[in-house]
Amino acid sequence: MASATRLSLPPPSSCPAAPSASLLPAVSTRDLDEQWHGSCSFLLFSRAPYNPTPTAERLALPSRSSSLASVSSAVHDPQTPLPDNAAAPDSSPSSVSSVSSRASVLKEERAFGSAPPPSSGRVILAARKAAILWKAREEELKEAQDGTNAGADSAKEERLVAAASIGTLCAALGEGRKDFVAFLLSFVETENDSLVLEVLAREVHSLLSQGLPRASEVVLAARVDPSHCELSSLFSLLQALLCTADEVVRDTALAAFFRLFSAELFAAPETPAVLHARPHQDRERLAETSAAVFHAVFLPRLWQLIADDSTRAQKVAALLLPAALFHLQVAVDVLSSREAAEGKAAQKNGAADEAREGLERSREKLVKAFTRFLSGETDQTSLALQLEASKQLPLFVAFCARRVHARKNQRQGRDAQSAARGGATESGGAREEGGPAEETSGRENSRTDEVTNLLRNLCEAVHVFLRASSEVLKMQGVKALAAMAETDPAAFRTIGDNLLPMLFADPSWRIRAAVCESLDRLGRFLVASLPADAAEDESDGRLPVAALGPGTCLVSVLIQFLKDRDLNVKAAALRTTRKLVSMTRNSSGVLQAFLEEGESLFNAAGIAQNSPILVECMATLCAMADAARIDEDKWQLTVFAFSLLRVDDWHVAMCFLEHLHVFVASPPPSFLSVLLTRLDMLVNLPSSRWRVRACILQKLPLLLLLPDLDEETATQLWLLLLQLMQDDVWAVRQEGPAAIEQLVMSARPAQEHLQKAARHARGRDGESVDREDASGEEARHAERLAREGLLDRILPVLEQLRDDKRYFVRGEVCRYVLGLQHLYSRETWLLHFAPLLERIAGDRVPQTRYAAAQAIQILLAYEAAGQLPSAVPSEWLQKMKTKMSNDPDPDVAEVILGEE
Structure with missing residues (x-):
């Protein structure tokens, strides 16, 4: 087997070391297509191991010459745009052009069109190697020197590097890109290494996320020859990746399909890649292009998958239909908005109207097919299909929400037009009856029936999942219901009201715990009305502050879960309480129930053993104390926190210490005396942990700087500080210098220091000093006096350390x-x-x-x-x-x- 030196790059004069939008026309030649196609093909199919020299990858680069130096300088020219994968090594492994820097994206694209995180560090390593390779760097690869890939198959490493170069290749290739995608399909069918497939899928996802180069040529080819165009080849490639056994590869391919169906794929690189921020003409042009591509390429492929009786094809169809429906609805919304804006003039445009109606018919057929997958009415493998389809329920819910919103907008637009025409009709006499008005009314009624049937089918499908015997299907139903609440609680409120009571009383503790964990989203069904700024709250998924007020429905449900018979559900309820309290900054409604249940848990668990439920209890207590608006509520929580500190579990103590500033802000009476007792216990018990002692040493400056600290308490705190600075464990002692420095830097002048500084300033009245300079000098002098006042405490401590026997x-x-x-x-x-x-x-x-x-x-x-x-x-x-x-x-x- 030949070594990697066979990967020969073009001569330096034409070497596309850093492909960009400005360089693409110059480098896209047929000879270059064939050369890069052959080089990358060789590396991808180099499966036989060989014994490479340490500089094999370096030899693959162009040799040093004056022309290469000029190319390298051009590559590193700060005014030359570089691809994303040619950035710093710690940047994203995705490739190609500057289009990837989006100002903002659609909410659904962030949720459903994002690739999962890399499954291995070698994926990022391959991207780094590819960046070095395609930028023609001459330095030795650092990853090979530090042994990060020691013992790995060298041929596999070559395939990883080649796969990580696919994005750069596809961005620079011209006419040969379609053939290269077809070659990748044959490669995927024979490759069995999951890491190589993952890198390849990520590169394709990155390419589709940034928009195809020469999109107009791609669309023209799709119109001329739909079955053999580049988009069809990409569909086949992603379908092959979707059928692999690795879950990360499948998820990445599914995210790439979401990008493939998007109209943003055909956006010009120089225009912002945000559909809803475009001018109307640009949006309509993209929607028309997307509709044409769907009719020519995507819909026929989807019909083939649906008609295929094989389990493999049916699973792929179940995964792809929600993404296709979502982007079909986006295109229909844009075309319908144009029709509503133009009014009767739109009826004269028969081609556009026919295209929109064709999309609507296809949409309804796809909805029926997907609901059939959800209901399990296909064949004996219905359970597996149901499971695959249920994973896409959140995206299907997003499609349904778009469908409902589109119907509302159309109805409001029609009512506005009717109101505007009302005056003209009355003044101009009676119009002719029947005709277009009746036709429009019939079409509107038909659309209303379609939306009603869609919501009914969705409700029935989710109901089937929630009543299934399999907990896996039930979990998918819970996720779908949470997606409804998060997407549009008003549109799906009826579904939520019908299904939530059944979930709250489910016999399985896993389902009850999952429902409780999702209450931050499901709780939007339980809120009577959204606040005035509902749009803003919807964007970040926040609940109104009053949702956790006394006597609300959400609080009643939360208390029900807190009092559940299973400890796992109780723990989920504590985590959810913490999440909701942090979200709403309100704990008044659930405070007393939490204290009662917490005392019950504390009495049942005892103090002599570790108890994870008490750790959750302390974390929730700290969150509620931070959100408490009344001092009495915070004092009740502080008293309970001191009780929990008696538990012999260092996690409980660490949780309290990390939130000590919350309790110190408005402490109850005798707070410091009880706190000192607990701290002394945490430091001196035989089971004391070094992590707890180190954390106490970090927090002591906070206590020493409290105002109105009496002499006795201050002396005890300084003695505790000295004890921890002399601790036997180095990890505890190393926190001492930072604690002392923080103590001195945070010292604030007392009243006596301010008076001395004022007298010092008055003593300089004879000097000609600017008033602002004088006030600044006075403040600095007061701060200096405050720091020097701490020396009487710090120096004895340092002298004790100086005289230590160790x-x-x-x-x-x-x-x-x-x-x-x-x-x-x-x-x-x-x-x-x-x-x-x-x-x-x-x-x-x-x-x-x-x-x-x-x-x-x-x-x-x-x-x-x-x-x-x-x-x-x-x-x-x-x-x-x-x-x-x-x-x-x-x-x-x-x-x-x-x-x-």
Whole structure:
């Protein structure tokens, strides 16, 4: 087998190292098509392993020359547009052009047209290699050096790189792109590696997401020869990927199908790729193009799949029909809006009207086919088809919502036109009866019946899923109902009102838990009315604040789940309560029920064992305390939190400590005394965890800076701080310097500091100082006084560490000094911090002196860079440098001398 050197790129003068929209016409030649087609084909089919040299991929690049240097400079020219996959290595692995930078996209495209995350890091690795390969870089591949692909099949790595280059190839190929897509189809039919197929599917998805290059030529070819055009080949390629065994590949192919059916596929690269933001003429042109392509290419392929009796074809059809219906409805909406805007003039355009009616007829046939899949009326494999079809229920719900909205808009437009014509009709006399008016009325009634039947079929299908014996089908029904509530609760409220009571009382705890977890969306069915800014709330899926008020329907359902007999449902209810409280910033309606159920759970679980349900309880409690509007409510939650802290589970303590700022904001009486008792218990119990102690050390500055802190409590907190700074575990001690630095930086001047600063400013009244400068100087002086006031507490702690019997604790004093040196004046440094560092530098243990030498070296590096803090005198620093360089221990001296 030949090596990778057979992948020869074009000469440097025509090398498309960075394909872009401006370079495409220049590089799309027949010779280049054949050369790139053959090179990538060779790599994709290179399955036999071989022993490549370490620089095999480097040899595949063009050799160094003056012309190559000019090409490389052009590639790296900041004014030359680069493809997405030629960006930084940590960027998205998707390829090709700058069209991918969308300003905004449709909500449904974000939900249904996005590829799943990569299943392996090697997918991203292949994209990085492809970016290096197609940009003609000369440096050695770093991924091969750090061993990330050690032991992998080299031929497979070549196929991964080639697959990651497909997007770049398709963007640059001209007439040969259709043949290349046909070649990819033959490759997919013989490839059995899921990673290679995933990379290929992602590249096709990226290409379709950014719009096809030369879209007008693609559409023309589809009109002339629908069965052999490029769109038909892409359909076949994605269909083959959709039939693979890997779930990630199937999901990516399904997302690519959603992009293939979209009218955005035919948008010009220079226009914004957002359909609803386009001018009307542009939208109508895209809708007409999409309708023509559907009639010529997509609908015949879908009819073939539906008519095929094989299970494989039926499953593919069940997966594709909702996406096709959604984009058909988008095109029909645009064409119908034009008809409504033009009024009677639209009736003269027979071709456009016939195209729209053809789309509507096809839409109804596809709806019947999909509802047949949902109902399981096909053959003995109906359960598998039902499951495949049920996975697409959220997208089918989005289509139904569009259908309902379109019907409402048409009715409102017709009523507005009738009202506008009413005056003219009365003044001009009686019009002739019958004719077009009756025809229009009949058509409107027919459309109303279609929408009614659509909603009835959807309700029956979801009802079938929710009453199925299989929990898998029930779960899909719950997801569909949640999608209805999220998409349009007003349109689907009747369905929700009929089906939700059955779900709340389902005998399976898994179903009840799933329903409870979805209450943030299903709860929109339980809200009596949406707020005035409903459109804004619909976009982010938020519930109104009053939804969690006392006595509401949503609160009643939530309390029912909190009191469920199964612990798993209770845990789901706690998570949902936390989610809803954070969403609405209201906890008044569910507070008392939560406290009662929490006390019951606490009494049942006890304090001597780990209990995940109590962890959920503490997390929900913290969220409710954060959202509490009344101090009494927060105090009740604080008392219950102190009870939960007695549980011997470090997860409970960590959850409380992470939200300590919530409870400190408005503490109840005797809060600090009880808190100190609990903190002492968490630190000194035999089962104490180092994570908890480290978190307490992080939070102590918050407590030490509380206003009106009495002397006794402050002393206890400082003693606790010292104890944690002397902890046996290094991971706890390492939080000390950051805690002390945060404490000093966050110090706020007290009243006495402000008075002293004011007297200092009055003492300078004789000087000619600007008023703003004087006020700034006064504020800085007050802050300096506040920081110096902390020295009376900090210095004894540092002296305790300096005198510790453990050498590693003594050496850590240097870290505290380095953290504080930029916060104090030179006088403070010379009076307090310099003696501390000198004491450590003269320690009897070499390891301690080594820490001091490292601190001196850091200060020397600051001085060499011209960033030495003004507090540290240069003379003192040079003296310490001389002292440490003459240390009897060679390792200590090497720290200073080695840098010289």
